[in-house]
Amino acid sequence: MRDFIVGIVGLFIGFLFILLSLDMPILIARGYPGPSFFPIILSITAIADGSLMLIKYFRKRVVSGSIISTNKTVTLRNPYLKNAVIFLIIITTYITSMPYLGFLLTSFIFLYIAQVIYGVSPIKALGIASGTTLFVYVLFIIVLKVVVPEPILGPIVYR
Amino acid sequence: MVDLLTALQMVLQPHVLLSILLAELFGVFVGAMPGLTATMATALLVPFTYFMDPVAGIAMIISMSAVAIFAGDIPAVLLRIPGTPASAALTIDAYQLGRKRPVSTLGVDLFCSMLGGLTGSLILIFMAPTLAEFAANFSSVEYFWLTMWGLSMAIVISAEDPLKGVLGVIIGFMMACIGIDPVYGYVRYTFGRLELLSGISFIPAMIGLFAIPELLKQISNPKERYVIKLSMTERVFELVKEVLRKFKSVVLRSALIGTFIGALPGAGADIAAWVSYGVAKRTSKSPNEYGKGSLEGVVAATSANNAALSGAWIPLLVFGIPGDSITAIALGALMAHGLRPGPMLFQRQGTLVIALFIVFILANILMLLIGYLSIRLSSNILKVPRNTLVPIIAVFCVIGAYAVNNSLFDVWIMLTLGVTGYFMERLGIPIPSVVLAIILGPMVEFNFMTTLIKSDMNPAIFISRPIAAGLAVLAIFTWVLPFLRSRRRYVEGDTGKLGT
Numbered sequence: 307m308r309d310f311i312v313g314i315v316g317l318f319i320g321f322l323f324i325l326l327s328l329d330m331p332i333l334i335a336r337g338y339p340g341p342s343f344f345p346i347i348l349s350i351t352a353i354a355d356g357s358l359m360l361i362k363y364f365r366k367r368v369v370s371g372s373i374i375s376t377n378k379t380v381t382l383r384n385p386y387l388k389n390a391v392i393f394l395i396i397i398t399t400y401i402t403s404m405p406y407l408g409f410l411l412t413s414f415i416f417l418y419i420a421q422v423i424y425g426v427s428p429i430k431a432l433g434i435a436s437g438t439t440l441f442v443y444v445l446f447i448i449v450l451k452v453v454v455p456e457p458i459l460g461p462i463v464y465r
Numbered sequence: 466m467v468d469l470l471t472a473l474q475m476v477l478q479p480h481v482l483l484s485i486l487l488a489e490l491f492g493v494f495v496g497a498m499p500g501l502t503a504t505m506a507t508a509l510l511v512p513f514t515y516f517m518d519p520v521a522g523i524a525m526i527i528s529m530s531a532v533a534i535f536a537g538d539i540p541a542v543l544l545r546i547p548g549t550p551a552s553a554a555l556t557i558d559a560y561q562l563g564r565k566r567p568v569s570t571l572g573v574d575l576f577c578s579m580l581g582g583l584t585g586s587l588i589l590i591f592m593a594p595t596l597a598e599f600a601a602n603f604s605s606v607e608y609f610w611l612t613m614w615g616l617s618m619a620i621v622i623s624a625e626d627p628l629k630g631v632l633g634v635i636i637g638f639m640m641a642c643i644g645i646d647p648v649y650g651y652v653r654y655t656f657g658r659l660e661l662l663s664g665i666s667f668i669p670a671m672i673g674l675f676a677i678p679e680l681l682k683q684i685s686n687p688k689e690r691y692v693i694k695l696s697m698t699e700r701v702f703e704l705v706k707e708v709l710r711k712f713k714s715v716v717l718r719s720a721l722i723g724t725f726i727g728a729l730p731g732a733g734a735d736i737a738a739w740v741s742y743g744v745a746k747r748t749s750k751s752p753n754e755y756g757k758g759s760l761e762g763v764v765a766a767t768s769a770n771n772a773a774l775s776g777a778w779i780p781l782l783v784f785g786i787p788g789d790s791i792t793a794i795a796l797g798a799l800m801a802h803g804l805r806p807g808p809m810l811f812q813r814q815g816t817l818v819i820a821l822f823i824v825f826i827l828a829n830i831l832m833l834l835i836g837y838l839s840i841r842l843s844s845n846i847l848k849v850p851r852n853t854l855v856p857i858i859a860v861f862c863v864i865g866a867y868a869v870n871n872s873l874f875d876v877w878i879m880l881t882l883g884v885t886g887y888f889m890e891r892l893g894i895p896i897p898s899v900v901l902a903i904i905l906g907p908m909v910e911f912n913f914m915t916t917l918i919k920s921d922m923n924p925a926i927f928i929s930r931p932i933a934a935g936l937a938v939l940a941i942f943t944w945v946l947p948f949l950r951s952r953r954r955y956v957e958g959d960t961g962k963l964g965t
Contacts, residue, residue, distance in 0.1 A: 308892050308893055311892055312628075312629055312632060312892050312893070312894065315632070315892070316632050316635075319635070319636065319639065323639055326654055327653075330651065330653065334649075336921075337922055338917070338918050338922065339914055339917055339918070339922070340649070340651075341646040341648070341649050341651035341653060342653070343914070344642065344910045344913065344914060345639070345642050345653070345654075348635050348638050348639055348642070351631070351635055352632065352635045352639075355628055355631050355632050355635065356632070358628055359628050359629075359632075362628070387685060389684050389685045389686075390681040390682075390684055390685045390887075393680070393681065393684045393855070393859075394681070394884065397859055397863075397880065398880070400863070401863065401873065401876050401877065401880065404873060404876075405873060409864075409867075413860050413863075413864075416856065416859070416860065417856050417857065417860060420855070420856035420859070421852060421853055421856055424684065424852035424855070424856075425852050426850075426852055426853055431853075434853055434857070438857050438860060442860065442861075442864060446864055446868065450868070452864070452867070452868045452871065453871050454864070454867070455873060
């Protein structure tokens with residue numbers, strides 16, 4: 307089944323890139339290759355690759371006579387997937403709120419919440435979140451002069 | 466002889482030695498921090514070098530960059546996050562190997578980095594003019610085939626299913642197509658976003674593709690308290706004997722490849738590591754171990770990337786042409802001291818050149834001490850429980866991606882590619898193939914297009930020059946071989962099934 311999905315992905319990105327390249331010239335004056343010449347070659351290769359994957363998948367299926375025995379089944383589901391999804395939600399919220407609350411505050415909140423959710427005691431999480439935020443502040447803002455996102459109300463208390 | 470003694474006197478000054486040590490400490494820190502590159506660190510160092518004598522100033526750049534390339538392997542081994550692009554090739558194997566023996570894997574890394582760096586330095590000392598002359602013959606055709614050869618490593622990496630490797634390469638290439646086209650300056654696939662004009666930044670992409678899938682995997686598995694169980698009895702250099710017994714030739718060959726590729730302007734330590742890794746896999750007695758924690762793979766990549774660093778100084782010193790971005794900045798520093806690299810430098814300031822050669826040797830030897838301390842310190846990170854470590858690393862990934870261009874957009878790129886990478890891994894599309902194609906994509910396209918334009922669209926130009934033809938044979942052979950092997954396995958598998 308994985309071969310089947312990969313084949314479809316190959317075809318999809320191949321056709322998508324062709325579609326996106328339609329408004330760019332493939333060839334320019336004197337028949338020279340234009341800006342979409344190389345991407346079109348890539349798209350054709352992606353379509354060919356995807357087709358070969360599908361052919362391979364269906365040939366295996368014909369040989370074995372059963373779809374289940376042809377390949378490993380896709381195991382995108384997993385009992386602990388919930389943890390990964392929660393993590394993605396927290397990190398997305400962290401990045402989204404950064405321009406409004408500033409880098410340091412959001413980092414501190416993210417570190418604290420993520421640790422507590424995954425079982426670290428609140429007191430310990432508070433200490434680790436504070437220490438890490440301080441370290442990041444000294445290293446990136448003081449020493450390396452990285453201009454991090456500031457809170458929407460400006461640097462009232464911190465950057 | 467008199468020159469050599471004078472050069473030794475110049476290098477063995479306390480302030481020069483102190484500069485080397487401080488620069489190496491700075492190099493460890495920069496290399497081990499994802500998002501900070503050796504190039505960025507060199508740029509930060511240059512203003513300090515203005516106030517020093519030329520030997521101390523240039524020694525700082527040489528020492529810092531050598532150590533930074535090694536230190537980039539530290540987060541690759543411990544956390545699957547390559548600290549610098551030069552560590553990307555070995556990340557998967559080093560991490561897998563490091564899951565069993567993190568400290569000694571880093572020890573091998575350090576030792577081979579030193580050997581690679583020393584070999585590269587010796588080649589720089591004895592063969593610089595010859596190599597530089599050979600590299601000067603490379604035109605866009607040779608570069609095209611060289612990069613195609615480098616790319617074939619993506620297929621070698623994914624020998625289990627080369628079609629998936631090809632798809633990984635195409636996905637990487639397509640990402641590299643985003644932004645301003647390298648030949649005409651045409652804006653492509655940016656959807657009106659100004660942030661995409663200069664393309665997808667490589668470092669956020671690399672952090673996303675390597676680190677985020679691993680963080681998601683780690684956080685999904687609450688059973689294990691630690692990412693890796695650290696053994697207190699593990700010694701740093703305990704695997705070195707095995708390396709010296711089994712992989713002497715791998716170290717030497719990789720260092721030679723690394724130096725040669727480093728000497729080609731535009732091809733740096735990252736490409737050297739990939740090519741060397743691919744060559745090692747093809748010639749290995751146990752190629753199936755690659756991608757699953759192959760010691761040989763780690764040895765090959767890490768020896769090559771440090772050797773490439775010395776190699777990059779060959780065209781700089783001989784012709785005044787920088788071999789990579791670090792030497793480009795070093796060129797500025799040399800010129801600020803009134804030194805104009807080129808053939809005349811060897812004649813007019815021979816002693817200084819010898820002093821720089823000595824610095825190369827010294828920096829690589831001292832790296833052993835600084836590296837040892839950094840391994841001992843950094844491995845403590847594995848004592849932090851998984852549920853604390855993962856959020857902390859996530860913050861470093863975010864700031865690492867952000868710091869490249871001071872842009873939140875890069876952080877989103879990192880996260881998006883991270884999630885994409887997670888699913889690609891589940892589907893068996895090799896992440897290193899994607900990363901390799903993002904690195905080489907612009908070079909391949911530029912050299913392919915300019916060659917076609919130069920020849921009035923005559924494809925025969927691609928094999929019209931002897932070096933190009935040789936590289937073409939090598940590249941095509943490397944591309945086709947895994948497919949033939951895969952076909953043979955498939956046919957044998959079918960025959961086996963039918964027979965039973």
